[in-house]
Amino acid sequence: MSTYSIAxxxxxxAVWAAGRAYSRSGGDGGGYSVKYAQTMLEAAGMRDINTPTDLPSAEGIDAFIHERIEAVRAARPATYVHHKTGEHLKFRCTYGRAQKLVNVYLKSKLVCGGYHDDERVERLHPPVDSVLLKGLSAFSESVAGQVQYAEFQKDLLDAQALGSSWVVFTQTTYEAYIKAFKSLQKDKPLWAIEEHWVL
Incomplete structure (x- = not known):
């Protein structure tokens, strides 16, 4: 009898979704594949996160996300095998790429898994990518001069000054964008900021 479970x-x-999102843009290093994503996510203990009870309190989510990102980065292999040449090359996983793995994984499993209204899940970070950042930039321009968006606009400009390419985000740049997201969302779930993620 099969022991294959819903978990x-x-x-x-979640591994497939995260791995595909993580591999979307070439750039820094290489070896960006679902196989390597699975290795890093499982080594980082992500498989053990199945329901909101596996998360810390809402106040501890930011630190939890940072810990998971660093755990993914720590699990990266030293090298990867180039799919065409067979050559062993240095594997790099920036903070920006690791956040994509962690955040898409948690989005797939928890946000879209029926737990979206749990207060801990509402504080999970959206995956940061170029589509979301472009959408938020356009939104910021569309509400220019509206007082209720002044804090968000300032925080977004501060983040943009640090960098705009998610694949090379440092922790500092990533956290600056999360601050801007929170300024916009206020009491609304952070996942809902993806209404600005335009296909």
Whole structure:
């Protein structure tokens, strides 16, 4: 009798979704594949996160996300094998790429897994990518001069001054964008900021 469970199923889907999102842009290093994503996510203990009860309190989510990002980065292999030449090359995983893995994984498993209204899940970070950043930049321009968006606009400008390419984000740049997201969302779930993620 098979021991394949819904937890296994959810994990495999979340790994696939995160791995595909993480590999979307070439850039820094290489070896960006679902296989390597799975290795890093599982080594970082992500498979054990199945429901909101596996998360800390809402106040501890930011630190938890940072710990998971660093755990993913620590699990990266030293090298990867180039898919065409077979050559072993240095594997790099920036903070920006690791956040994409962690955040898409948690989005797939928890936000879209029916736990979206749990206060801990509401504080999970959205995956930061170029589509979201472009959408938020356009939104900021559209509300120019409106007082209720002044804090968000300032925080977004501060973040943009640090960098705009998510694949090379440092922790400092990433956290500056999360601050801007919180300024915009206020009491609304952070996942809902993806209404500005325009296909």
């Amino acid at each position: 296994d199923h959810a994990h495999r889907f």
